[in-house]
Amino acid sequence: ETGVTQTPRHLVMGMTNKKSLKCEQHLGHNAMYWYKQSAKKPLELMFVYSLEERVENNSVPSRFSPECPNSSHLFLHLHTLQPEDSALYLCASSQVDGSYNEQFFGPGTRLTVL
Amino acid sequence: AQTVTQSQPEMSVQEAETVTLSCTYDTSENNYYLFWYKQPPSRQMILVIRQEAYKQQNATENRFSVNFQKAAKSFSLKISDSQLGDTAMYFCAFIPTSGTYKYIFGTGTRLKVLA
Numbered sequence: 450e451t452g453v454t455q456t457p458r459h460l461v462m463g464m465t466n467k468k469s470l471k472c473e474q475h476l477g478h479n480a481m482y483w484y485k486q487s488a489k490k491p492l493e494l495m496f497v498y499s500l501e502e503r504v505e506n507n508s509v510p511s512r513f514s515p516e517c518p519n520s521s522h523l524f525l526h527l528h529t530l531q532p533e534d535s536a537l538y539l540c541a542s543s544q545v546d547g548s549y550n551e552q553f554f555g556p557g558t559r560l561t562v563l
Numbered sequence: 564a565q566t567v568t569q570s571q572p573e574m575s576v577q578e579a580e581t582v583t584l585s586c587t588y589d590t591s592e593n594n595y596y597l598f599w600y601k602q603p604p605s606r607q608m609i610l611v612i613r614q615e616a617y618k619q620q621n622a623t624e625n626r627f628s629v630n631f632q633k634a635a636k637s638f639s640l641k642i643s644d645s646q647l648g649d650t651a652m653y654f655c656a657f658i659p660t661s662g663t664y665k666y667i668f669g670t671g672t673r674l675k676v677l678a
Contacts, residue, residue, distance in 0.1 A: 480664060489670060491667070491669055491671075492654065492668035497664040499664065505665060539608070545664070549658050551613060554607050
């Protein structure tokens with residue numbers, strides 16, 4: 450596989466469920482990101498990891514819990530979500546080396562919370 | 564607060580014609596990067612073009628070019644010879660070079676190229 454992959458592509462969960470989203474990048478990048486994409490709203494940055502350390506936590510509710518076990522993998526653990534959390538969740542990676550290079554995005558996980 | 568504004572929620576253009584998507588941003592930073600990303604229907608978001616604020620020359624990539632007006636804080640995207648494959652959501656994004664990882668995106672413009 451090449452680029453940034455995300456699994457699952459679609460997820461339906463109840464408000465009491467616990468699930469995890471997975472992201473993997475095959476580009477050798479040193480930074481990984483989680484975004485929430487809702488209709489007619491700007492992309493919302495949720496978390497950023499650089500060299501496996503969390504460097505941004507954008508006031509995200511604690512029902513979202515990120516994990517970055519190594520530079521290639523990023524998880525978003527979900528528990529007791531609300532219907533308003535339904536959205537497309539995008540993972541991205543980039544190489545930060547003194548300049549700001551483009552982000553490479555995964556295809557996203559379409560999450561529906563019932 | 565730093566913001567990116569895309570004032571055109573939807574646009575359409577005839578195939579082979581030229582279209583311009585607008586983007587304005589607000590920042591007190593002097594050095595930053597600007598990006599246009601394309602998100603085709605049900606497909607991954609990809610970079611279209613990138614501009615460094617300290618470069619006065621407008622970036623170009625084949626049929627895509629930008630009109631970067633730093634004083635006006637404007638960063639419009641021009642698509643020449645539009646093709647059906649250009650149908651997508653287009654997002655303008657900005658990041659200052661002050662050590663943050665926080666890319667700031669606009670709300671997007673949905674472009675439809677008509678045959």
